Amino acid sequence: MANNGSVQKALEILEKQLNQPLKTALEVCARCGICAEACHYYVAEPKVEHVPAYRAEQLRKIYRKKHNFFGKYVSWLVDAEELDDEKFNKLVEMAFSECTLCRRCTFNCPLGVDTPLVMRTIRAMATATGKAPEILVMLADSAIAKGENPEIFKEMFLQQISQLEKELQELTGNPEAKIPVEKKGARVLYVGLAGAHTIIPPAIIFNEVGEDWTLSIYEAANYGVFLGDVERAKKIAKRIIDEAKRLKVQEVVVAECGHACAALVWDAPNWFAEKFPFRIRSVVEVVAEYIQKGKLTLDPKANSEPVTYHDSCNLARTGGIFREPRIILKAVVKDFREMNPNGIENYCCGGGGGLVALPEYYEKRMRAGKPKAEQIKRTGAKIVAAACENCKLQLGDLNNYYNLGVEVKGLVDLVANAILYRKKAYASSN
Secondary structure (H helix, E strand, O other): OOOHHHHHHHHHHHHHHOOHHHHHHHHOOOOOOOOHHHOHHHHHOOOHHHOHHHHHHHHHHHHHHHHOHHHHHOHHHHOOOOOOHHHHHHHHHHHHHOOOOOOHHHHHOOOOOOHHHHHHHHHHHHHHOOOOOHHHHHHHHHHHHHHHOHHHHHHHHHHHHHHHHHHHHHHHOOOOOOOOEOOOOOOEEEEOOOOHHHOHHHHHHHHHHOOOEEEOOOOOOOHHHHOOOHHHHHHHHHHHHHHHHHHOOOEEEEOOOHHHHHHHHHHHHHHHOOOOOOEEEEHHHHHHHHHHOOOOOOOHHHHOOOEEEEOOHHHHHHOOOOHHHHHHHHHHOOOEEOOOOOHHHOOOOOOOOOHHHOHHHHHHHHHHOHHHHHHHHHHOOOEEEEOOHHHHHHHHHHHHHOOOOOEEEEHHHHHHHHHHHHHHHHHHHO
């Protein structure tokens, strides 16, 4: 349980967070309830607790107690409340387990009320008082420590990449294929995630087009974002920004990861109040550009089974990256089937906002993912493509939980497969 000191600290954080966007989100809700049907939690389980406006109202009550004239003196009249231990714990539980920050409610709100901003504020209050999920804090702090002491892990990292390079050469049949690391003056700095599956497919693509690239020694994931902790998030992002500056690259390309892309592309310039001397894009945008410019020769027969695509909330809704995935899919699959709705109106998979990393909320996120599971079923697809690591993990869990009988793949996986298939077909014909 939080103590009185924690409650006071939480209120101090709320005051510090009160910029104009947050004040607007706390003041202008008309309580019309239109946001209800926009939320995958509510669609899965229609009850008042799952209405976004209701969730945000729990913090509005606390806000009104301090910032509304009637809230200060006749609280009952405007439903204002003091924050206490029990209410604070309920706020924390709600913010981390019952909202994936997908922003579908905001897009469907007539007034544009940013409910996820309210949830992130509660998360910031929880983090500052030691109430945030421990695993998210550990993951964020581990990334920060890695940035502060890169030499400790670099030798092992380079050994791992050396092994991956051999695997790349075997897959492509090209003994000259490389995975360069810390190459100064490279055009592109590619920032992957933990695991070879986020390095090998992009490496196949980069080598195929003859890209001048180098691999970051850091991962793109930024758990400071999920904590609502801007200072932690800035430290994690700074590792990559500093690396890009040191290597003098022209472009930073972020792996298939929705929140990582959002953090680096859209948040970081505001955090640092700086225009970076390099461009930052998602690998999805870059690969789509390669295809449009004719740099890739692809064989869609490589992916002959029916494929559907799940739009990552951060990429599609927040970032507007929904045309590029379809440029890729039309080039690399034979049978593409859209989910409905899709693009910026897609339903969240249910694993966003860091929820997929929290095992204690497994059943909650499976229930919240039911609308997505039903969407997938209706397409009849055998492969679900996604361009976000958290989405892929969640979709894999939904596949098992709801017996969907599908395989989950990344967009770059499908592209790499189409490249290798064409190479093998060419080799066998000669």
